[in-house]
Amino acid sequence: MAYNNAINSGDPQAVEKLTVKLEKCKKAQAYMKDVNAYYRKFGTCEGFPDMTDTTAVKLDAHVGSRSWVTQPFDSYELTNNNSEIKRLEGRIQIATRNQEVGFSGWEFKGGRAEANTDMNRLQLFFDEKPSESQRANLKSNGFKWAPSQEAWQRQLTDNAIYAAGRLDFVKPSDGRTVREHQPKAPTKDTGAR
Numbered sequence: 001m002a003y004n005n006a007i008n009s010g011d012p013q014a015v016e017k018l019t020v021k022l023e024k025c026k027k028a029q030a031y032m033k034d035v036n037a038y039y040r041k042f043g044t045c046e047g048f049p050d051m052t053d054t055t056a057v058k059l060d061a062h063v064g065s066r067s068w069v070t071q072p073f074d075s076y077e078l079t080n081n082n083s084e085i086k087r088l089e090g091r092i093q094i095a096t097r098n099q100e101v102g103f104s105g106w107e108f109k110g111g112r113a114e115a116n117t118d119m120n121r122l123q124l125f126f127d128e129k130p131s132e133s134q135r136a137n138l139k140s141n142g143f144k145w146a147p148s149q150e151a152w153q154r155q156l157t158d159n160a161i162y163a164a165g166r167l168d169f170v171k172p173s174d175g176r177t178v179r180e181h182q183p184k185a186p187t188k189d190t191g192a193r
Helices: 014-042 053-065 075-101 132-140 158-166
Strands: 106-108 111-116 121-126 144-146 151-155
Touching: 014 053, 014 075, 121 158, 151 158
Parallel strands: none
Antiparallel strands: 106 111, 111 121, 121 151, 144 151
């Protein structure tokens, strides 16, 4: 039975889970580099610290399997793992920023918008049922009707805020834009260049 081990950005422990995954990838990268360096030096993986003889024999056989295979871990494996490291670092940065900044709701004519951080949803509550064209607009912008919440909602992300900003009928009643209602992300102090 296969399990989905994907990490949802809206998960409250997303940063911690992504960090654990990142550390595993970094350890794997260091291990692959060390094994390849050991092989280049000694011409075999046998004797590599903390490697079983069975694994060493398999890796040595892999090197001799094709004429173009010159090391136990192919360069594409290192490249792919390094790309995963960079991807995870980017996701951690975004998830951390979203946790620090947060999102906020607003009032609009005929209802209100709430940033439900517990459920990780941007929820739109209407005083009356939206018209058919409004419902079509909501759906085309990624909002779905949630009967259990009695709200139109979608995952709480920057894209959800942008999508809500495109809907004229949920524009804030105070005249500001949806983006202006959101807290500002802290800016990095880059210093003099």
